[in-house]
Amino acid sequence: MFSARITTLEQQVVDLELKIQDRDDDLAAARAANRKLMAQLNRRRDAPPHGG
Incomplete structure (x- = not known):
């Protein structure tokens, strides 16, 4: 009984770690895109000025 619950909780931890990694990857990509856009604006x- 307890081992089944432990296994379920361990799987939930793994799933949450994967979600966190995905969000970290998305955040890193968004930050890189933001840096690129800011560099272009700068x-x-x-x-x-053109024609000057």
Whole structure:
């Protein structure tokens, strides 16, 4: 009885760890995209005006 409950809880822990890893991966991708966009905006802001 207890070993079945332990097995169920262990599986839940594994599932939650996988979800956390997925969210960490998504967050890292979002941060990378944000850095890229901010760099593009900064380059445009610092670029000399066209036709000048």
